[in-house]
Amino acid sequence: MSESVLLERRDNGVALVTLNRPEAMNALSTELRQTLYGIMQEIRSDDTIRAVVVTGAGQKAFTAGLDLKELGTDTSGMKAATDRDPTSNPVTAIRSCGKPVVGAINGVAITGGFEVALACDILIASENARFADTHALVGIMPGWGLSQKLQRIIGQSRAKELSFTGRFLNAETAAQWGLVNRVVPADKLLDEALTLADDIAVIEPPFLAKYRHLMEHGYELAMDDALDYETLFSSIENGRVTPEDIERRRQAVTERGRARKG
Template identity: 35%
Template sequence: MDRPESEILIRVTKEPGGIAVVTINRPKSLNSLTREMMVDLAHAFKSLDADDSVRVAILTGSGRAFCSGVDLTAAESVFKGDVKDPETDPVIQMERFLKPIIGAINGFAVTAGFELALACDVLVAARGAKFMDTHARFGIFPSWGLSQKLSRIIGANKAREVSLTSMPLTAEVAERLGFVNHVVEEGQTLTKAREIADAMIKNEKDMVLRIKSVINDGLKLDLGHALALEKERAHAYYRGMTKEQFKKMQEFIAGRGSKKPSSKL
């Protein structure tokens, strides 16, 4: 027997056109994560990655928070068992996810919630949303990448301030620092996320995946090796193209030349 929607703590909705919305659905607890929810979230992304009908995933939270972190009432079982198995680690599964992930941050993204946001490719945040790293406050050691990823995005000095003080990073400041892509009015995060997803879906499916991959893989390398990686993958791609693919690409480019450029996202 199916559970009522309100009892599904990780809700997955597939929409027409290739968008899947993954919702952390525990609003009364500000979407704090239990171990079961972590496992379900990891399985949701693994399943969506294998689903050819899904082109883009949107991750959001229900109610007034995106995710307030780990449920500290069950902290021991979570921290001693969450990071050893990649199959049940939601951040690892998000990092392995080949398709774009858009985070729709509708409220607080705290500690583990902050780390889930960092695992997204594009972030849309509501005015009033806040990102907080409370690892130092509660004596929790980061294990989902916050200590390494944040400094690479907003700079080491600002990242140290955020993590060592546990002070909030507002959506507006996060946008100025390049961490958040768009700040929108409250209640509009999913609308903007779908707009961005639709723009991605209009592009060539295989190339979207390839470009996401080379950007994310290149970020793990120094610039010289990252440039070499791009060149290597480009050569491999063009070597594999057929004459029909080249002709289709030329026709597409010629057709685009007669159209007005689309508005910026």
């Protein structure tokens, strides 16, 4: 398999995926995007993997987005900007793994790279992280979800400021605006992201998948409809829970707490 994307399976049910083209700011070449999809399918089919961390190699870039040098010699690659095919669209590829994804943003996340960051469920940023939407500057419309996701996270006015100017957003401001959960020193980033993924991996995957669905589907609805959906969904799911299920999970939580104290 190509080394443009690295997969590390860790003992605790967490997979670390690294975009590995640091000499090109981890730009999303055709080959990298195809490899990323293949790795995400490996993760999907591996029941021992319960959570995923995605990061970039080095400290300069998470990813600078589509490889503009590649596009400069072959414009057929432009279709990737709107293609939903997961072998071409890295956002669809990441979502296709079906597991919770923590983005460890180690450097710049620019344009398509910003969209890849937004594909993650949770973002932890290095103090080196910066975000920019330069679609307008290069004359390419976003097609991987940024125009809709970003304004829902930070508000429409702030999203317009970023997208209409191409200005960079630093890590601290990104945290203040709710784009990232927190900012950590560069040398602590992976530890923080992997520890978070480790905590997520404790939850039973079938339950977590349903909880994730409940949150994401409800987010797309008006509040009253979302509350009604939660009532319906939870009444069905909670009706399937047995006393034995609760006791088993209680014991697992207790054992984990003891192990941490030890």
